[in-house]
Amino acid sequence: MAGATAVQAQTNVLFIFDASGSMKRDAGGGESRMVAAKRAIADTLRSLPAASRLGLMVYGHRRSKDCTDIELVSPIASEDAGTLARYVGALEAKGETPIAEALTRAGKSFAAFKGQSNRIVLVTDGIEECRGDPCAAARNLVGLGVDLKVDVVGFTLTEVQRKLIQCVPDITGGRYYDARDARALQTTLAQVQETISKPSPPPARFNLISQKNGGVLLLAPNDGWLSANDDVEKAAGNEGAVGAQAVFAFR
DSSP states (O other): OBOOOOOOBOOEEEEEEEOBGGGGSBOSTTOBHHHHHHHHHHHHHHHSOTTOEEEEEEESSSOSSOTTOEEEEEEEESOOHHHHHHHHHTOOOOBOOOHHHHHHHHHHTTGGGTTSOEEEEEEESSOOOSSOOHHHHHHHHHTTTSOEEEEEEEESOOHHHHHHHTHHHHHHTOOEEEEOSHHHHHHHHHHHHHHHHSOBOOOOOOBTTSGGGTEEEEEOSSTHHHHHHTTOOOOTTOTTTTOSOOEEEEO
16 A cells, blocks of 8 residues: 655654763863763753653763763653753763763664664764774664664864764764864754754655555556556545555565
8 A cells, every 4th residue: 555644753862971081171161071061961951842752871970990881871761851961960970981882782772663763862072992893883773773873972072083983973874063172062962952853754655556566456446556556646635546446466
């Protein structure tokens, strides 16, 4: 049958927040990267629509020198953004930067959202420190069969560091955002917020009985079914005008 037009839906978003030890470093303006990032993330969360489906993952916030310190603080749900913002505000920078493992674990959070629009927003001031391969992790995310893009917000990253993490958005169809200082981070996350607040486009129309999808018209009461089999769009308001029933086989 010809597919009906789907309504637009919001995107499921999981934020991954870098709370590694390097976030203690100066971000300019007399404040640390951690202070600047917490403020920017909190502002972003509070600015999202009330019904947004959000989740939060953090790494490096509990223990130093521990590459397993990754926590899914909140699975994706219609979460109170204010609660997540307050949690972020209490974080401390302590540990390592296990980006590959964080992405791998994050991917598991989207298993229940096949057929929906999904996004990971990774905010990091560094690159992989735990012998993982973020590029391979990104390829594995694509292999999950879920519509999942990864946006990377590189906070104070050098050009060399950017090139090492660029593969993640490139492979998943996401975007890399460069935030050189605290002010740029605030502006960048506002752009991210605007992007994820927009409803995702409906999936493309799928005509099961078209010839290109293997449909073979065997018997029909009128010629109207030929158009459906040829995947020819009908005039507005005439959807389903072929009437009665037809018999199809599939190659």
